Amino acid sequence: MKPSTVEIKKMPSRFKHQVPKYKVTRSDACINCGTCAKTCPYDVHERVEGHNKAKSPIDYKCIGFECQDEVFYCVAKCPRNALSLSLNPMYATLGDFRWTADMITGTWIMAETGYPPQRTDLEYNVGNSGGGFDKLRFKFPAHPPQVDKSEISTAIPLNRRNDGRANVVISTPVYGGGMSFGSVSLPTMVSKARNATIWNTFTCTGEGGYPEILQAYDDHVITQIATGLFGVREETVQRVKIIEFKYAQGAKPGLGGHLLGEKNTESVARMREAVRGYPLFSPFPFHSVYSIEDHKKHIDWVKEMNPNALVSVKVSTPNDVDMVAVGSYYAGAHIIHIDGGYGGTGAAPDIAKKNIAMPIEYAITKVHNFLKDEGARDAMTLIASGGIRTAHDLAKAICLGADGAVIGTAELVSLECVRCGNCESGRGCARGIASTDSELADLFDEDWATQRLVNMYHAWNVQLVEIIQRFGMRSVKELVGRTDLLEHIDYSHETESAHNG
Amino acid sequence: MPKKYHIHPKATPLDLEYVCKFKIVRGENCINCGKCTKVCIYEAHKRRKDDPRKMADPNTVVCRNCFRCIQECPRGALEKSLDNDFTNIGGAFWKPDMLISLWKQAEDGKVPVSGAGYRGPFTGTGFDSMWTDMSEIVRPTRDGIHGREYISTSVDLGRRLNHLTFDTNGQLASKVPDTVDLSIPILFDTPVDNLISNVKVALVKAAAEINTCIIMPAVDITSDVEEYSNNIIPCLAPTEIDTYKAVLKKARLVSIEYSDTVLNDFPGLKEKIKKLSDALTIIRIPAMKDVEGIVAKLTHSGAEIIHIVADYRGQELNGSAGSDRRLLKDIIRAVHLRLVEDRIRDEITIIASGGIAMAEHVPKAMLCGADLTAIDIPLMIALGARVYEEPEKLLILPEGLAKIPLPIITQRMVNLMAAWHSQILEMMGAMGIREARRLRGETGRAIFFEEIDKETFGRLFKRREAVSV
Ligand code: SF4
Ligand code: SF4
Ligand code: SF4
Ligand code: SF4
Numbered sequence: 001m002k003p004s005t006v007e008i009k010k011m012p013s014r015f016k017h018q019v020p021k022y023k024v025t026r027s028d029a030c031i032n033c034g035t036c037a038k039t040c041p042y043d044v045h046e047r048v049e050g051h052n053k054a055k056s057p058i059d060y061k062c063i064g065f066e067c068q069d070e071v072f073y074c075v076a077k078c079p080r081n082a083l084s085l086s087l088n089p090m091y092a093t094l095g096d097f098r099w100t101a102d103m104i105t106g107t108w109i110m111a112e113t114g115y116p117p118q119r120t121d122l123e124y125n126v127g128n129s130g131g132g133f134d135k136l137r138f139k140f141p142a143h144p145p146q147v148d149k150s151e152i153s154t155a156i157p158l159n160r161r162n163d164g165r166a167n168v169v170i171s172t173p174v175y176g177g178g179m180s181f182g183s184v185s186l187p188t189m190v191s192k193a194r195n196a197t198i199w200n201t202f203t204c205t206g207e208g209g210y211p212e213i214l215q216a217y218d219d220h221v222i223t224q225i226a227t228g229l230f231g232v233r234e235e236t237v238q239r240v241k242i243i244e245f246k247y248a249q250g251a252k253p254g255l256g257g258h259l260l261g262e263k264n265t266e267s268v269a270r271m272r273e274a275v276r277g278y279p280l281f282s283p284f285p286f287h288s289v290y291s292i293e294d295h296k297k298h299i300d301w302v303k304e305m306n307p308n309a310l311v312s313v314k315v316s317t318p319n320d321v322d323m324v325a326v327g328s329y330y331a332g333a334h335i336i337h338i339d340g341g342y343g344g345t346g347a348a349p350d351i352a353k354k355n356i357a358m359p360i361e362y363a364i365t366k367v368h369n370f371l372k373d374e375g376a377r378d379a380m381t382l383i384a385s386g387g388i389r390t391a392h393d394l395a396k397a398i399c400l401g402a403d404g405a406v407i408g409t410a411e412l413v414s415l416e417c418v419r420c421g422n423c424e425s426g427r428g429c430a431r432g433i434a435s436t437d438s439e440l441a442d443l444f445d446e447d448w449a450t451q452r453l454v455n456m457y458h459a460w461n462v463q464l465v466e467i468i469q470r471f472g473m474r475s476v477k478e479l480v481g482r483t484d485l486l487e488h489i490d491y492s493h494e495t496e497s498a499h500n501g
Numbered sequence: 502m503p504k505k506y507h508i509h510p511k512a513t514p515l516d517l518e519y520v521c522k523f524k525i526v527r528g529e530n531c532i533n534c535g536k537c538t539k540v541c542i543y544e545a546h547k548r549r550k551d552d553p554r555k556m557a558d559p560n561t562v563v564c565r566n567c568f569r570c571i572q573e574c575p576r577g578a579l580e581k582s583l584d585n586d587f588t589n590i591g592g593a594f595w596k597p598d599m600l601i602s603l604w605k606q607a608e609d610g611k612v613p614v615s616g617a618g619y620r621g622p623f624t625g626t627g628f629d630s631m632w633t634d635m636s637e638i639v640r641p642t643r644d645g646i647h648g649r650e651y652i653s654t655s656v657d658l659g660r661r662l663n664h665l666t667f668d669t670n671g672q673l674a675s676k677v678p679d680t681v682d683l684s685i686p687i688l689f690d691t692p693v694d695n696l697i698s699n700v701k702v703a704l705v706k707a708a709a710e711i712n713t714c715i716i717m718p719a720v721d722i723t724s725d726v727e728e729y730s731n732n733i734i735p736c737l738a739p740t741e742i743d744t745y746k747a748v749l750k751k752a753r754l755v756s757i758e759y760s761d762t763v764l765n766d767f768p769g770l771k772e773k774i775k776k777l778s779d780a781l782t783i784i785r786i787p788a789m790k791d792v793e794g795i796v797a798k799l800t801h802s803g804a805e806i807i808h809i810v811a812d813y814r815g816q817e818l819n820g821s822a823g824s825d826r827r828l829l830k831d832i833i834r835a836v837h838l839r840l841v842e843d844r845i846r847d848e849i850t851i852i853a854s855g856g857i858a859m860a861e862h863v864p865k866a867m868l869c870g871a872d873l874t875a876i877d878i879p880l881m882i883a884l885g886a887r888v889y890e891e892p893e894k895l896l897i898l899p900e901g902l903a904k905i906p907l908p909i910i911t912q913r914m915v916n917l918m919a920a921w922h923s924q925i926l927e928m929m930g931a932m933g934i935r936e937a938r939r940l941r942g943e944t945g946r947a948i949f950f951e952e953i954d955k956e957t958f959g960r961l962f963k964r965r966e967a968v969s970v
Contacts, residue, residue: 015572056530058577089582093523093566096620131623251618253635253931318635344618351924353619355861356931357635358948365957409618420566423616430542430567483961491962
């Protein structure tokens with residue numbers, strides 16, 4: 001499937017109101033003349049005939065301070081000076097340093113329209129974390145070679161070993177992260193698989209088994225073997241194209257998984273072959289792996305079961321992540337998937353999320369260089385995750401040395417996650433994304449969710465193609481490891497300073 | 502294997518006015534349709550008891566920021582913002598979110614867990630500029646957190662020999678000095694002057710319950726806490742030794758305020774204490790400039806334990822300009838390195854305190870080179886205290902604290918330590934370290950921002966200053 005043939009359809013929010021960035025205030029001086037309702041093309045003001053008071057402005061539709069230069073600017077037009085415009089204090093309650101309110105809003109717009117926002121008042125490409133991707137910028141050449149967008153390819157191969165196993169190629173260098181049945185709702189899981197199929201890429205079951213309903217999407221589902229071995233079945237291993245060993249998760253490296261008893265419902269328990277209502281622990285680590293040799297045995301075992309499948313190894317980012325990556329190469333893996341410390345999770349101790357293991361930005365560079373030094377880089381596919389929030393993060397990760405990325409939070413935000421962090425408490429996600437509570441899991445349907453994901457992937461692809469074009473390249477593969485195309489706000493590149501000295 | 506150490510938490514809510522993060526206001530255009538009642542799964546929106554036709558004020562204490570009521574109210578009548586109290590408490594170091602988390606930990610004694618990824622800045626100052634390592638394939642612990650493999654947090658205080666000597670018969674010739682063993686690498690330090698009686702007793706009882714000690718001004722050691730003398734470290738000036746003979750006699754450890762006499766004649770001081778008591782001596786030094794030099798000198802002259810005290814935000818004291826004041830992380834590293842260079846690191850026990858505010862600071866301080874830490878303000882926060890940094894340091898204790906029963910305030914402190922202990926286990930388990938003693942100076946298991954950023958990005962994107970020189 002070529003990205004250009006993916007069908008984009010407008011898929012608006014399922015809620016009546018959006019979270020407003022601006023606040024339009026109407027004072028008592030208003031005489032309900034209706035001027036504002038007539039002038040504002042965005043329907044912020046509504047005048048109801050017969051009412052003696054105008055309705056409250058619908059803040060979220062307002063385009064904000066940009067409007068000041070427009071002829072229709074309501075604040076200037078109001079004959080009584082009753083209107084004023086300000087930043088909405090509500091906006092400060094949305095988002096955080098990593099996922100800013102602008103970034104969340106931008107992703108919502110992408111999921112709704114399929115394109116990056118037209119608005120210029122949103123900084124949706126970089127966050128406010130003050131480090132890593134947020135300090136890296138592209139150094140676009142002033143006069144790149146002309147390349148037509150239609151000539152640009154975003155496809156990448158996942159099997160670079162030339163070992164006779166399946167030559168899996170994905171059309172866009174991103175796929176969906178593992179979210180287990182039990183931690184997210186079925187519509188979330190199914191829509192991820194449908195999106196992966198439409199985009200000719202992948203999604204991952206996470207730990208917790210392979211729901212039957214996903215069988216229709218077998219060619220685009222990675223099945224995971226994690227430390228708890230929950231739901232691992234020979235028949236699934238034999239059916240799929242990629243099998244992933246999950247050693248650790250970036251957000252809680254070294255801590256294993258934990259599904260609360262309340263979330264272990266009848267259906268979850270059946271899938272995991274466990275007893276309903278009991279909390280389920282995935283231990284840490286694999287109790288059968290204490291060396292790279294043990295690790296190889298694992299890989300040999302699945303390769304034996306499925307002679308055509310690719311093997312991915314998912315690890316987090318300790319100091320020796322480069323050794324682990326090279327070890328995985330020698331053990332016969334096709335994909336090394338490194339998951340940085342700032343990645344998403346259904347539930348993890350705050351102390352682990354903040355402190356344990358390094359951010360993905362460093363790990364990509366480390367692993368890429370070490371694989372290169374060992375002469376193994378060309379035979380491995382390096383996938384980065386844990387903190388890839390935007391298309392710009394994706395392109396930066398590739399410039400640092402990754403082949404592609406896995407995303408999780410960005411998918412959930414497309415389904416209108418607000419990052420409130422309550423996924424695992426009580427009944428689970430109040431917005432129906434990460435919940436198996438029967439009432440909450442029904443808050444949206446698969447068609448809506450699939451289209452939102454398809455749209456977001458499309459918007460990312462549009463941005464990625466644009467970046468490749470601005471570098472005068474024809475394939476995303478040319479970007480890999482091109483750190484010379486980046487600059488860091490705190491450091492600067494030699495050539496630039498050479499002018500001064 | 503040592504007996505398994507466990508701290509027993511017990512849910513202990515306090516009926517205090519905590520600060521909440523959010524404020525929700527229902528506008529006048531509300532039509533009392535009740536939609537918000539249906540959509541809020543945390544029950545923040547309810548109808549009025551006296552008049553069910555109308556909505557009551559939102560109960561924002563329970564709000565979890567899911568935005569559903571905001572987005573689904575047909576009239577857009579609800580407004581949410583950050584609460585003023587929330588934005589005002591704390592400061593650059595004692596962040597408001599940190600205070601809320603500590604209150605919660607003191608209430609339930611559990612490790613704070615949440616969904617979605619990390620939300621904070623990429624890096625920060627002091628301890629925020631380091632990460633800890635983990636092991637996944639090579640040398641991991643075997644599930645220490647869920648208790649299948651025991652992780653010990655015990656540390657001991659006292660002088661250790663650089664090496665052992667044996668006589669010609671192979672018998673140990675060295676006299677091994679006494680040490681005091683604690684189950685957790687956290688001492689309590691008296692948080693405020695003029696402690697009210699029940700808080701003082703609670704501090705002592707909590708310290709005893711978790712098998713640690715509290716450093717307390719000798720003058721405060723009165724009959725109400727006498728029975729816990731094993732867990733009390735009297736703190737006094739060298740000139741006061743004779744005044745507190747009785748207290749000293751019972752103590753296992755004594756904390757002596759640093760002064761020039763201590764620096765110039767530690768052996769003399771030790772001799773004087775020895776005549777009265779078997780207590781090991783802690784020298785309490787403010788974290789001033791060149792504290793590493795002083796520590797080295799004291800160690801050479803036989804000091805046993807040194808307690809380095811930074812200010813309440815973990816900054817060096819008597820620094821002139823605010824900007825070049827070192828932070829606790831760097832102070833500890835400097836002290837540790839100096840002692841390693843002098844080849845005397847193993848002879849001395851280093852306690853670090855000042856700005857130990859979260860569980861993560863404990864293992865981090867140890868990785869930097871401390872043997873253990875001491876805490877003060879968090880123990881008051883456990884009781885619902887609020888910290889303010891601006892315009893100046895202010896610690897506000899909740900009203901009516903004197904009336905809260907002793908078992909409750911004790912349990913709150915124990916809860917906080919239970920939560921910290923579990924979190925320390927999480928970090929140690931991930932690092933593959935099963936002995937807290939092994940954390941000391943183990944920088945190979947830490948990732949320092951300055952180093953890794955320079956190694957990766959510095960190498961790729963050369964430093965501007967360096968090039969333009
Ligand atoms: S400022 Fe512009 S967009 Fe906003 S309400 Fe007024 S006219 Fe409409
Ligand atoms: S909306 Fe909140 S609870 Fe739901 S998935 Fe997002 S962070 Fe988790
Ligand atoms: S949903 Fe809105 S209008 Fe309805 S009761 Fe709640 S605040 Fe009032
Ligand atoms: S934002 Fe969510 S949790 Fe908070 S009051 Fe509204 S519905 Fe309830």
